[in-house]
Amino acid sequence: MTHYQTLLYYCYSPIENAEKFAEDHLEFCKSLGLLGRIIVADEGLNGTVSGTADACKSYMDAIHADPRFAKTDFKIDDVAEPSFIKMHCRYKPEIVHSGLRDPKVIDPNIQTGVHLEPKEFLAMKDSDDVVVLDVRSNYEHNVGHFKNAVTLDIDNFREFPEKIKELEQYKGKKILTYCTGGIKCEKASALLLKEGFEDVYQLHGGIIKYGKEVGGQDFEGQCYVFDNRVTVDVNSVNPNIVSTCKNCGKTTSKMINCANPVCNEHFTQCDACGWEMQGCCSDACKENPNNRTYDGTGYYVKVPQPVNADKISKRKHKKIVKSEA
Known part of the structure; x- marks a missing residue:
């Protein structure tokens, strides 16, 4: 095998x-x-x-x-x-889309929050002077998050800088940031420090490493990952499911993409509703004549688009002009 x-x-x-x-x-x-x-x-x-x-x-x-x-x-x-x-x-311009591209402003190689190994994070996270902060997007923390974590209403990490003001109430506490593998925390913790937060930490290796090294204790639900698996179990100590079906409210950890390619929303949906809704998040999406065929997984391979020769030519022209400047 x-x-x-x-x-x-x-x-x-x-x-x-x-x-x-x-x-x-x-x-x-x-x-x-x-x-x-x-x-x-x-x-x-x-x-x-x-x-x-x-x-x-x-x-x-x-x-x-x-x-x-x-x-x-x-x-x-x-x-x-x-x-x-x-x-x-x-x-791409950044390895994680944050909008914080200027290394003179944010550079993880110069300043970030203190890196905590999973055992250290576990030992600190429940202290009275600590706030555990999830820096991931809605669809990620909806399917799984640390117990009592502060979550942000963001659809993409690039919205994180706009949410800093909402965290002002926690400036006197230790901020423990976490994400899937650690990459978002590098810039999130650096930005928090820049904005005047003094005690900022980050979970080194993220949720995935935490699951492997300390059993994922108190991580509720499942962890969203960016591959065909969609979500993975990380908690072998006290696991539970925190997400519910968008359509009927039944407890489920199954996350899919809406079958309507125009919508393509990430959401949780139980198997029964999946078949009834044909993998769609709403009746309106279900009526789209161009919907993808639902096979029970809710995972769809992107269809290759025709090559746009004119766009490629313009991009090459810009590079030539830039190099000659």
Whole structure:
């Protein structure tokens, strides 16, 4: 039986000519037979890749052999099959979309909250002078979060800076931030420090590492992940389910995408409602004639779009003009 793994990782480290790096890195991943999604930016790497244990080891060895990424901390999950069906490696302005692109303002390599190992986080989280802050999006913390955590009404991490004012009431306390794997906390904790919060910490390795090292104690529900698995169990100590079906209110941890491609909302839906609603979040979405076929999973592969030659030509022209300037 083939042994597969899924790797979750990130590394804030400057990359020169990051666009070219992304192209070369994609070919390297393909040569190993890996599948997954990697974001490359001038500020570093953020990825989830999946493949055989041997391929994953070769990948980790190669990343650690590069001095720029030697500090990368991989979260490793054993899986029955690869967690992706394609391999993507793309250049973007940031490795996690926050809108905080200016390294003179926010640079995780210079200042972030104090990194807490899972055991340290567990020991501190219930103290009276501590606030546990979830910096993830609504659909993520709705399906699972730490007990008594403060959650924010945001649809995307780029909205986090706008919510800082709502946290002013906690300035006299220790702020313990957490997210899936740790990457969002790097900028979230740095921004909190910049805005005058003095005692700021972050869960090193995020929820995933916390589950592996201390059994996920007091993490209620499941953890949303950005691959075919959608959600994973992390709590083996005192697990429970906190999410409910959007349509009937029944307790369920099953998260899907709305079958209406125009909507595509992330939401929780029980199996019974899934079949009744044909994977849609509402009756209005159910009426869309272009809905995707619901197969019980609620996970849909993106259909490749036709190549826009005119757009590519304009992008290349801008690069030439920029290089000549």
